[in-house]
Amino acid sequence: MARKGDVVIDIEKCKGCEVCLSACPNDVLALSNEVNSKGYHYAVKVNSECIGCANCAIVCPDAVITVYREKK
Amino acid sequence: MSENNIITPENLVYEKTKVMTDRVLHYCPGCGHGTAHRLLADVIDELGIQEDTIGVAPVGCSVLAYYYFDVDMQEAAHGRAPAVATGIKRVLPEKYVFTYQGDGDLAAIGTAETIHACNRGENILIVFINNGIYGMTGGQMAPTTLPGMKSSTSPRGRDVATMGNPLKITELIAELPGTYYVTRQSVHTPGNARKTRRALKKALEYQKLNKGTCFVEIVANCPSGWKMTPVQSNKWMEEHMFPFYPLGDIKVPEK
Numbered sequence: 445m446a447r448k449g450d451v452v453i454d455i456e457k458c459k460g461c462e463v464c465l466s467a468c469p470n471d472v473l474a475l476s477n478e479v480n481s482k483g484y485h486y487a488v489k490v491n492s493e494c495i496g497c498a499n500c501a502i503v504c505p506d507a508v509i510t511v512y513r514e515k516k
Numbered sequence: 517m518s519e520n521n522i523i524t525p526e527n528l529v530y531e532k533t534k535v536m537t538d539r540v541l542h543y544c545p546g547c548g549h550g551t552a553h554r555l556l557a558d559v560i561d562e563l564g565i566q567e568d569t570i571g572v573a574p575v576g577c578s579v580l581a582y583y584y585f586d587v588d589m590q591e592a593a594h595g596r597a598p599a600v601a602t603g604i605k606r607v608l609p610e611k612y613v614f615t616y617q618g619d620g621d622l623a624a625i626g627t628a629e630t631i632h633a634c635n636r637g638e639n640i641l642i643v644f645i646n647n648g649i650y651g652m653t654g655g656q657m658a659p660t661t662l663p664g665m666k667s668s669t670s671p672r673g674r675d676v677a678t679m680g681n682p683l684k685i686t687e688l689i690a691e692l693p694g695t696y697y698v699t700r701q702s703v704h705t706p707g708n709a710r711k712t713r714r715a716l717k718k719a720l721e722y723q724k725l726n727k728g729t730c731f732v733e734i735v736a737n738c739p740s741g742w743k744m745t746p747v748q749s750n751k752w753m754e755e756h757m758f759p760f761y762p763l764g765d766i767k768v769p770e771k
Contacts, residue, residue, distance in 0.1 A: 448522060449522060449529070450522040450523050452523060457540055459544075459545035459546070460545060461545035461546030461739075461746040461747075462546070462745070462746060462747050463546055463704070463746055463747065463750065465747075466747060467705065467706050484545065496522075496527075496529050497706075498529050498530040498706075499706035501529075501530040501531075502530065502551075502555075502706050502709045502710065502713075503551060503703070503704065503705065503706055503709050504550075504551070504554075505541070505543065505545075505546060505547055505548065505549070505550030505551045505554075506540070506541055506543075506550050507532040507536060507550070507554045508532075509530075510528070510530065510531040510532070511528075511529040511530040511531075512522050512523050512524070512527040512528055512529060513522070513527055513529045514521075514522050514527055515526065515527060
């Protein structure tokens, strides 16, 4: 089984551009219904399928995603 | 292992590099500039040259680049970044010097400085962001705007009969004997972003060899200027920009 991962999103800096959504292989991310203080719908985790591949973080224009992956 | 246990320092895979400041980027949502900034900062961090790097910021959307890179930065007059970088590199040859310029800065007002710096083979890295439009001033036509592409000053699309052809400045630069490494990349997908990261790393490593100018073009989107959502603009870029500006290495060092 693939190693499990997790992401932490800095929701105040997220601008809701959705570029990370299509980069995720397991559809872990979606946009929130709520908005942050700037009025953007931010990226949120919607399932626990994250494998810590960091695809979302490497395409994030605003560097809001931190990625963790468990060791073998 | 429960999810809570995954978020620990030893499991960290990716976080924002310290070479980028904590300031919120002023770029529009989904703009390729942010990704390009971060990849360059990542590489500076990885090579451990934060203290030895000097950047030159352009005029254009990325005029405020000096707020975001935590390295020594100098603002240049519009288009003159390669000339300023030339001076910095000649006075401080042991430093790593890069310019970060958009297409309006590099391929329009700064064409002369760009071509002559590359022709002299200055040992600098030029990062060129090509989104085919003047983003900062409101989406006017740039030298790199595609034929038929709409902008605020070509509302019916660029007509090459009256407005001229788009300038493939990267191909032009590659012909000059002063350039050592010339490549064209993009940052809109994870794969492309990783390739760009490798290209930037190579370019900074080559700077140590004193062999000439390294030129990395990044074809980027401009969601606001193109009047699309970020995801649409990335798709449009794949369909329209890449056939005209094909990705890949244009000039690589001879083995």
